[in-house]
Amino acid sequence: MGYRGKTREREEARALRAAGLTMPAIAERLGVSRSSVSLWTRDVPVDPVTPRSRAGPRRREPNALQRRKAAEIERLQAEGRARIGRLSDREFLVAGAALYAGEGAKRDGEVRFTNTDERMVRLFCAWLRAMFEIDEGRLRVRLYLHEGLDLEVAVAHWARVTGIPARQFVAPYRAVPDPSIRQTKHPHGCVSIGYSCAATHRGIMGLVHALLDSAALPG
Numbered sequence: 407m408g409y410r411g412k413t414r415e416r417e418e419a420r421a422l423r424a425a426g427l428t429m430p431a432i433a434e435r436l437g438v439s440r441s442s443v444s445l446w447t448r449d450v451p452v453d454p455v456t457p458r459s460r461a462g463p464r465r466r467e468p469n470a471l472q473r474r475k476a477a478e479i480e481r482l483q484a485e486g487r488a489r490i491g492r493l494s495d496r497e498f499l500v501a502g503a504a505l506y507a508g509e510g511a512k513r514d515g516e517v518r519f520t521n522t523d524e525r526m527v528r529l530f531c532a533w534l535r536a537m538f539e540i541d542e543g544r545l546r547v548r549l550y551l552h553e554g555l556d557l558e559v560a561v562a563h564w565a566r567v568t569g570i571p572a573r574q575f576v577a578p579y580r581a582v583p584d585p586s587i588r589q590t591k592h593p594h595g596c597v598s599i600g601y602s603c604a605a606t607h608r609g610i611m612g613l614v615h616a617l618l619d620s621a622a623l624p625g
Contacts (some may be wrong), residue, residue: 423447502533503613517601551595
């Protein structure tokens with residue numbers, strides 16, 4: 407079979423070369439000679455790449471737009487840290503009330519905060535303990551974790567984040583992934599922290615209502 411008879415191999419070779427594979431790797435993968443690969447791909451531009459493995463495709467270095475975006479994010483995060491600074495007790499009180507207003511359960515009778523972001527969960531737990539007198543033994547945690555993910559690892563992770571012992575974790579909810587809805591899954595799942603105390607919940611909601619009534623009129 408001559409050059410014209412290998413149209414499919416030629417197109418695959420060009421695509422692989424553009425993705426960053428070396429000519430020897432392409433020849434081995436397609437079962438053709440290196441000279442053929444050289445002939446087929448000599449005009450294919452190849453960007454500088456970083457190898458992922460000896461035989462697999464390579465990861466492209468960030469382009470100029472991606473580098474600018476990363477630099478802007480880093481700069482604005484630094485500005486944000488400078489503007490926030492260290493919170494006073496009152497500022498911490500308000501911040502926690504705002505967090506619960508957005509992410510906490512509003513039904514009377516039980517404090518419940520659900521999230522996947524460990525920083526938000528850590529902030530909520532610190533705030534709850536600092537602002538209210540909590541019976542640690544009454545705190546409960548429930549995990550929402552996709553089937554196929556390691557439950558033991560997830561429990562250990564959230565026990566560290568929340569400071570709540572694993573023995574106070576209740577039966578988890580194991581979800582069956584639906585690829586038609588989402589492709590990514592949180593490796594440690596979603597955590598829901600519960601504290602069954604009507605007085606504490608009403609105290610939190612009092613703060614939330616005070617914040618919402620006044621926040622629309624800063625200054």
